[in-house]
Amino acid sequence: MTIDFRKKMQKALLIIGVSFLLFVTGLSFSINKAFAKDEPQVTHDAYVSGALSDATILIPFLADDSASSGICGLVYNGLTKVDKDLKVVGELAKDWRISDDKLRIIFYLQDNVYWQDGVKFTAEDVKFTFETILNPDNAVPYIASFQDIESINIIDDYTIEFIYSRPYAPALLKLGMGIIPKHIFFGLKGQQIRNSKYARDPIGTGPYRLDIWKTDEYIILDSNKDYFEHEPYVSKYVERIIPDQAVQFLELITGGIDSMGLSPYQYKYRTDTEKFNQRFNKYKYLAHQYTYIGYNLSDPMFADKKVRQALSYAIDKEAIIKGVLMGLGEECTGPFIKDTYAYNEDVKRYPYNPDKAKELLSLAGWKDTDNDGILDKDGVPFSFKLITNQGNKQREDIATIVQRYWQDIGIDVEVQTIAFVTFLKEFVDKRNFQALILGWTMPIDADCYNVWHSNAAKDGGLNFIGYSNPEVDRLIEEGRSTYDIDRRAKCYKEIHAILAEEQPYTFLYFPYSLPAVNKRFKGIVPAPAGISYNFIDWYVPESEQRYKF
Amino acid sequence: MIKYILKRISLMIPMLIGISLLTLLIMHLSPGDPTSMRYGLNPEVSGSARAQLQELYGLDKPFLEQYISWLKRIVTLDFGRSFVDNRPVIEKIGERLPATLLLQASALILIFSIAMPVGVLSAVKKNSLFDKITTFLVFIGFATPTFWLALLLMRVFAFELEWFPVSGMSPWYAAYMTPFERVRDILWHLVLPLLTLAFTGLASLSRYVRYSMLEVIKQDYIRTARAKGLPDKKIIYKHALKNALLPVITILGMTLPALIGGSFIFETIFAWPGMGRLGYMSIMQYDYPVVMGVGIISVFLTLVGILISDILYAAVDPRIRYE
Numbered sequence: 001m002t003i004d005f006r007k008k009m010q011k012a013l014l015i016i017g018v019s020f021l022l023f024v025t026g027l028s029f030s031i032n033k034a035f036a037k038d039e040p041q042v043t044h045d046a047y048v049s050g051a052l053s054d055a056t057i058l059i060p061f062l063a064d065d066s067a068s069s070g071i072c073g074l075v076y077n078g079l080t081k082v083d084k085d086l087k088v089v090g091e092l093a094k095d096w097r098i099s100d101d102k103l104r105i106i107f108y109l110q111d112n113v114y115w116q117d118g119v120k121f122t123a124e125d126v127k128f129t130f131e132t133i134l135n136p137d138n139a140v141p142y143i144a145s146f147q148d149i150e151s152i153n154i155i156d157d158y159t160i161e162f163i164y165s166r167p168y169a170p171a172l173l174k175l176g177m178g179i180i181p182k183h184i185f186f187g188l189k190g191q192q193i194r195n196s197k198y199a200r201d202p203i204g205t206g207p208y209r210l211d212i213w214k215t216d217e218y219i220i221l222d223s224n225k226d227y228f229e230h231e232p233y234v235s236k237y238v239e240r241i242i243p244d245q246a247v248q249f250l251e252l253i254t255g256g257i258d259s260m261g262l263s264p265y266q267y268k269y270r271t272d273t274e275k276f277n278q279r280f281n282k283y284k285y286l287a288h289q290y291t292y293i294g295y296n297l298s299d300p301m302f303a304d305k306k307v308r309q310a311l312s313y314a315i316d317k318e319a320i321i322k323g324v325l326m327g328l329g330e331e332c333t334g335p336f337i338k339d340t341y342a343y344n345e346d347v348k349r350y351p352y353n354p355d356k357a358k359e360l361l362s363l364a365g366w367k368d369t370d371n372d373g374i375l376d377k378d379g380v381p382f383s384f385k386l387i388t389n390q391g392n393k394q395r396e397d398i399a400t401i402v403q404r405y406w407q408d409i410g411i412d413v414e415v416q417t418i419a420f421v422t423f424l425k426e427f428v429d430k431r432n433f434q435a436l437i438l439g440w441t442m443p444i445d446a447d448c449y450n451v452w453h454s455n456a457a458k459d460g461g462l463n464f465i466g467y468s469n470p471e472v473d474r475l476i477e478e479g480r481s482t483y484d485i486d487r488r489a490k491c492y493k494e495i496h497a498i499l500a501e502e503q504p505y506t507f508l509y510f511p512y513s514l515p516a517v518n519k520r521f522k523g524i525v526p527a528p529a530g531i532s533y534n535f536i537d538w539y540v541p542e543s544e545q546r547y548k549f
Numbered sequence: 550m551i552k553y554i555l556k557r558i559s560l561m562i563p564m565l566i567g568i569s570l571l572t573l574l575i576m577h578l579s580p581g582d583p584t585s586m587r588y589g590l591n592p593e594v595s596g597s598a599r600a601q602l603q604e605l606y607g608l609d610k611p612f613l614e615q616y617i618s619w620l621k622r623i624v625t626l627d628f629g630r631s632f633v634d635n636r637p638v639i640e641k642i643g644e645r646l647p648a649t650l651l652l653q654a655s656a657l658i659l660i661f662s663i664a665m666p667v668g669v670l671s672a673v674k675k676n677s678l679f680d681k682i683t684t685f686l687v688f689i690g691f692a693t694p695t696f697w698l699a700l701l702l703m704r705v706f707a708f709e710l711e712w713f714p715v716s717g718m719s720p721w722y723a724a725y726m727t728p729f730e731r732v733r734d735i736l737w738h739l740v741l742p743l744l745t746l747a748f749t750g751l752a753s754l755s756r757y758v759r760y761s762m763l764e765v766i767k768q769d770y771i772r773t774a775r776a777k778g779l780p781d782k783k784i785i786y787k788h789a790l791k792n793a794l795l796p797v798i799t800i801l802g803m804t805l806p807a808l809i810g811g812s813f814i815f816e817t818i819f820a821w822p823g824m825g826r827l828g829y830m831s832i833m834q835y836d837y838p839v840v841m842g843v844g845i846i847s848v849f850l851t852l853v854g855i856l857i858s859d860i861l862y863a864a865v866d867p868r869i870r871y872e
Binding site for chain 2: 429
């Protein structure tokens with residue numbers, strides 16, 4: 001008994017002693033920390049991010065999913081890139097000149113760039129990349145963005161000229177496509193390019209190079225010490241594939257990953273604790289996406305502008321943003337990225353106003369003549385089907401909410417959710433719908449030909465609501481054919497105003513991107529482009545380093 | 550016996566052809582094609598670019614022609630390449646199989662080694678407290694959704710207590726560890742998924758064992774053995790158990806495809822790089838070659854599983870003879 005007690009005492013004393021020691025050393029550590037210089041420096045730490053799905057192919061012009069293009073962005077460089085304010089700046093091109101007729105673009109290339117296998121980068125690689133894209137045998141999905149290129153001429157090793165058949169303003173941005181090495185891919189065609197081992201073990205000019213890729217587990221990138229801008233400060237970039245967002249969150253808290261994209265629910269309710277905010281920084285910026293309700297304009301029910309305006313007035317967008325996104329989004333009024341030169345703040349808005357909606361509907365001839373609570377016109381009740389794709393909770397919620405709003409003004413709506421591919425094939429492509437809920441991801445360039453030009457209303461085009469307005473067509477054509485940013489701004493602001501007036505869509509909201517990043521990463525500066533645009537400038541102070549290599 | 554086995558194997562061939570034809574047919578009958586999921590709503594991908602892609606993958610050819618060219622390749626064991634990442638199908642399956650096998654096989658062993666004694670004991674001590682408690686627990690396991698239990702275990706043991714890792718099969722820095730550490734680490738990652746699978750899988754097997762044991766115990770020859778004064782232990786474990794295991798062999802044969810098929814929901818939650826995720830994702834992406842590859846291998850294993858259990862029958866039960 002007494003021996004037992006002594007042992008216990010010894011143990012307790014030991015624990016007290018050890019914890020005292022730990023306390024003291026901890027103290028001295030934190031003193032060290034205070035004096036450690038906190039400035040960008042190369043740290044052999046790793047940045048581990050959580051991804052919902054794995055990359056598939058690491059060739060820039062074939063990478064069509066966000067995971068692949070994300071990795072490609074770190075391994076390869078383009079001639080141009082967008083900076084933090086979404087402006088086009090040079091990357092592999094130091095500078096460029098555009099001829100007066102806007103048909104020739106001459107790029108002056110960096111002359112100190114090497115491929116990750118040591119071969120020097122030259123204009124040959126640039127020419128090779130775009131000729132590969134333009135060769136129809138290679139079936140490159142993005143070929144349409146380059147179709148106006150008539151020829152590509154090498155002037156010398158570091159000067160290259162693109163000749164366009166007509167002025168094409170988005171060109172500078174499109175030519176930012178990652179450049180692939182000619183000495184690796186030369187002579188490969190079609191399937192061979194895709195089957196090449198370099199499609200999974202890429203050689204680029206970018207700040208990171210692939211180290212290990214375990215399919216559906218993780219991708220490890222190593223920093224490229226000879227990167228021409230500067231060696232990235234974080235020496236490993238790791239992407240762990242964790243397909244479930246709730247599990248990602250558990251991994252984030254337990255330290256398995258350093259960053260993830262939060263869901264609005266997680267952002268609002270799970271991360272509002274002191275403990276979380278001590279360890280992580282949360283960011284919030286507009287995603288380049290918007291969600292909308294589109295009306296099939298060939299359906300006589302939606303032919304009248306007043307009806308579409310009424311439908312928009314009847315919806316409380318603020319309430320939808322609150323209900324569906326926990327308030328983590330902003331009202332959308334048109335198809336351009338908010339806070340850019342193209343976005344027009346002074347357009348017609350549709351604040352929630354059911355009385356106004358009813359008034360507009362009665363002006364359009366819709367009245368409840370048979371007193372059954374549903375409006376009718378010429379004996380036809382105002383009743384239609386609203387469809388959306390399965391598997392998108394937010395859209396399904398919107399459908400339910402909107403159904404209720406429209407019911408309040410006497411419109412009978414049936415909601416149907418349909419499996420994604422069937423939804424596309426049988427309903428969208430065949431124009432076989434009345435109203436639908438969908439979202440668009442907006443390209444950085446404001447050109448909106450593929451969605452709003454009347455030519456895109458033809459078979460398979462993405463103007464599936466059949467919108468056709470000669471004035472909008474003209475403005476789209478003018479906007480894409482001039483490099484004058486003021487003129488472009490005028491075109492797009494005008495388009496924005498027309499669309500806001502005519503309401504072919506009820507534009508609903510822009511959601512926020514909500515990343516959380518471990519606090520040891522410094523140098524993150526949120527901007528319109530998000531946070532990852534300056535990843536090579538992120539750094540970890542030595543005292544906070546987590547992984548060591 | 551050998552003649553019988555050969556005959557059974559030769560019968561598998563028309564079966565495999567029929568099933569693979571049906572698989573491809575069903576894939577083609579569902580609306581859409583590999584390009585619609587990826588590019589259907591991408592404003593930067595034109596319709597003509599999609600048509601070129603279909604041509605590249607041979608999807609513009611008639612259905613039967615596509616099937617025959619697949620069949621020709623499969624005879625030489627060439628499973629083709631994935632439409633999504635262009636890697637050989639066999640390579641994609643090959644890198645998933647070990648993960649699924651490791652998990653499913655260890656779960657199966659665990660389930661058998663618990664379910665058999667539990668089943669036997671609850672049959673022998675029918676209506677005892679032990680029987681009632683196990684019945685209760687087993688039904689809870691049966692009724693518990695896998696995903697829910699997985700998240701619960703994760704929350705308690707990985708998140709609150711931090712005893713086990715949350716998800717994955719190995720950490721990303723596995724390459725920098727010693728082989729011993731790597732094995733230990735995989736075992737450490739295996740615990741939670743294994744517990745989840747075992748708990749939810751225990752029910753049906755232990756019930757089968759219990760039921761079939763109860764049937765056997767009622768038989769005349771058991772009563773005879775009892776009347777002869779044989780000790781209970783000998784009756785149960787020598788005479789009864791052997792006969793009670795016959796249906797269990799059938800079940801064992803049927804679990805073979807599940808062994809390599811994996812489970813999508815489960816693997817998604819645990820971020821386990823297994824076959825279930827591969828199969829599901831390739832169906833969603835209309836990745837025909839992978840779907841066909843996974844399908845044909847599962848069908849083959851199912852048939853082999855049935856064959857093995859038939860052969861085992863003959864080995865266990867002297868009444869069954871194959872000529």
